[in-house]
Amino acid sequence: xxxxxxxxxxxxxxxxxxxxxxxxxxxxxxxxxxxxxxxxxxxxxxxxxxxxxxxxxxxxxxxxxxxxxxxxxxxxxxxxxxxxxxxxxxxxxxxxxxxxxxxxxxxxxxxxxx
Amino acid sequence: xxxxxxxxxxxxxxxxxxxxxxxxxxxxxxxxxxxxxxxxxxxxxxxxxxxxxxxxxxxxxxxxxxxxxxxxxxxxxxxxxxxxxxxxxxxxxxxxxxxxxxxxxxxxxxxxxxxx
Numbered sequence: 001x002x003x004x005x006x007x008x009x010x011x012x013x014x015x016x017x018x019x020x021x022x023x024x025x026x027x028x029x030x031x032x033x034x035x036x037x038x039x040x041x042x043x044x045x046x047x048x049x050x051x052x053x054x055x056x057x058x059x060x061x062x063x064x065x066x067x068x069x070x071x072x073x074x075x076x077x078x079x080x081x082x083x084x085x086x087x088x089x090x091x092x093x094x095x096x097x098x099x100x101x102x103x104x105x106x107x108x109x110x111x112x113x114x
Numbered sequence: 115x116x117x118x119x120x121x122x123x124x125x126x127x128x129x130x131x132x133x134x135x136x137x138x139x140x141x142x143x144x145x146x147x148x149x150x151x152x153x154x155x156x157x158x159x160x161x162x163x164x165x166x167x168x169x170x171x172x173x174x175x176x177x178x179x180x181x182x183x184x185x186x187x188x189x190x191x192x193x194x195x196x197x198x199x200x201x202x203x204x205x206x207x208x209x210x211x212x213x214x215x216x217x218x219x220x221x222x223x224x225x226x227x228x229x230x
Contacts, residue, residue, distance in 0.1 A: 004156075006156075034218070036221075041223065042223050043118070043205055043207075043221030043222050043223045043224055044157070044205070044221045045221070046218050046219070046220065049218065089156050089157070091156075093217075099162060099169065099170045100145060100147070100162060100170075100209070100217055100219075101147065101159040101162055101170060101173070102147075102149075102157070102159065102219060103159070104149075104156030104157050104158070105156050106154070106155055106156050107155075107156055
């Protein structure tokens with residue numbers, strides 16, 4: 001049972017344009033969401049997070065949007081740069097009563113082309 | 115060190131062998147996590163320590179998997195009698211504490227285990 005889903009395995013975007021990565025979840029008990037970026041042969045690197053009490057969080061070129069009613073979140077990267085090419089994982093956590101483990105999606109491979 | 119360190123980076127084992135994977139968390143981090151990442155999948159939770167206490171081991175796939183953190187710092191994930199389905203990247207993560215703001219998990223580069 002995949003509780004966190006990333007339905008697009010890959011995404012290709014031109015440099016300077018917006019990249020939008022999507023994530024859906026099924027467990028309504030999740031109340032904290034994170035995005036991680038992963039380069040080959042490296043571990044996932046934390047990018048940005050959002051609590052369920054917010055609907056938007058912004059950090060430089062990265063913005064995460066949360067739609068609780070739709071159980072959907074998205075990561076926007078503007079403008080996209082070649083160095084953003086990586087696999088992006090969406091992750092979710094239950095802060096209350098769920099321990100501290102992260103539940104990950106299967107990832108989206110982003111390729112930013114020149 | 116500056117980040118989470120895992121060793122070895124690569125491990126090849128014959129089916130039936132025992133393996134031990136090591137994780138050095140970020141200094142001062144209370145929480146430590148192990149995840150298993152199969153090819154083409156996201157990381158899947160195995161187990162979690164707060165200091166030396168193993169608070170959650172619900173993700174360990176079988177009793178062949180065992181983890182310890184005896185002094186609340188370095189952790190070892192041991193897999194006994196390895197099987198081909200154990201082939202995966204094993205990721206270790208650590209975090210400062212358990213509050214929301216302090217519980218960002220920082221990952222090591224992982225150990226790639228191949229069981230032949």
